[in-house]
Amino acid sequence: MKRKANCDNHYSLNRGPWSAEEDQILINYVHVHGEGNWRELSKRAGLKRTGKSCRLRWLNYLKPDIKRGNISSSEEDLIIRLHTLLGNRWSLIAGRLPGRTDNEIKNYWNTYLRKKVEHNSNIIPMKLKMESPQSSKNGLGIVFDPTKSSHPITMPTRAVNDITTSWDQNPFVSIPEVAHDHCSEGFLKHFDNYDLLMPYEDCHFNGYDRVEHFGDEAYRVNDAIGETWYENGKIDDYFPAEYDVEYMGPTENDDTSKFGSRTPPHQSYRQQSPGWLPPRLRNEDQVPNLAQRHKHVHRTTTGKHATCGLRTCTRVMFMKTCVKEQGTRNKEHEEGPTIIHCS
DNA sequence: AATACGTCCAACCGCGATACC
DNA sequence: CGGTATCGCGGTTGGACGTAT
Structure with missing residues (x-):
């Protein structure tokens, strides 16, 4: 189904990095009224941001249980394994790493882990390899399409x-x-x-x-x-x-x-x-x-x-x-x- | 010091799925 | 049942920053 263009008014809206004041407004509003209905939230809180932007800022940065700081070696190990299994299904991977967001893991993978894994796969041939889920089939006959659940x-x-x-x-x-x-x-x-x-x-x-x-x-x-x-x-x-x-x-x-x-x-x-x-x-x-x-x-x-x-x-x-x-x-x-x- | 280039990551974008009317 | 709003996801962008030349 074709969708109508996003209804958020892009005129006179703030874009780019969030200021500390905007963060505080969003935090205060969510603490009082809770999450959800982001577009309405943005209007009511007086934020000149799209609802989408508010949601993203909250989920990826402001939410209190988000873990900041370096990804530990055990987390890294888990990301690598999960990515081997699930491919770029960042939200699923993030779901197994408490406090980490899909965006953070995605960035970490794209900027660091992918290179590390590619490098290691060249020097450690002993690991059992399964095709990335983007592939439908590998040479050994593994068929795995994760876009279909329960497959x-x-x-x-x-x-x-x-x-x-x-x-x-x-x-x-x-x-x-x-x-x-x-x-x-x-x-x-x-x-x-x-x-x-x-x-x-x-x-x-x-x-x-x-x-x-x-x-x-x-x-x-x-x-x-x-x-x-x-x-x-x-x-x-x-x-x-x-x-x-x-x-x-x-x-x-x-x-x-x-x-x-x-x-x-x-x-x-x-x-x-x-x-x-x-x-x-x-x-x-x-x-x-x-x-x-x-x-x-x-x-x-x-x-x-x-x-x-x-x-x-x-x-x-x-x-x-x-x-x-x-x-x-x-x-x-x-x-x-x-x-x-x-x- | 100036410039080019590379890296990182927060934020944005488009789209599919789902909810709601 | 169709249209619209909302949510959530994954890919991409662009600016800040660091490093090399």
Whole structure:
């Protein structure tokens, strides 16, 4: 549908950088009347700005929860991963970086990160590459059009085969075969893009992430798969207590009798996850989100490990390091990662 | 010191989606 | 159902600033 030209009156309107006085007027007005209806807001507040300009100024600069200052290395790492997955979908990326705006991330990418990533991609060939979402297809057969929500992602068959093969070879020789079965059924072979974009607060992989170093590279690691298995009650199979090298032991506030034979969660995880309960003690009254979680966790039982939230996706993007991530759990395999060659 | 060039980033623009009448 | 207003997004612009010549 063709639209009429913007109705904002461009005559006698201020343009360009905002003055401190204009900022203060906008802040005061929003504090009293709230956001929204920007054109009306502009008129009522006496700002000689378009509603659009007011909205932009507020959202990108004046809003109180906006984080100013340098982007940290962990934020940078996250931006790179998300951009690999999502392409130039800045608002989605910004949604995963509290306090950062899409404009800020877009600028940061265009002025700095893109060059850095391009440079790194030339010297670090080991990363699993997925085509930018602007592309419809790459050489491995990945089809991914993010402009269509809920579009399925299909992992290239060759990559899946390589991965499952390597999983079979890697540290989990001591893990019961049932755990491997889920891998070989097709790790991430089919899953819905919408799952990856579920709101962060609905993603139950909250907490428990850390940075690990492989050679000169630092990776953020999260325990998505582990948590999924927790939900499925198979944690004892997947992460036997003796391999839980990060376990720090119960705190003085824990009633350890409730844990039974199960390993309590990592202390840092527990701290970041108020309300955590050992799975066998959980029910939907105790954990209000559990029903929703089970909806996604269900996929685990059909062989799709990593479908539950965007953070899981970072594991997808760095599948090669998954081996190492899991290997770090296994005292017998601390020497280094098994590299999976996907392309 | 003057000029050219490059970088950064706030702000602008056009457009699609959605809400509303 | 069609027209209009509003919102939100991603691409682009332009001015400020820093650096090189």
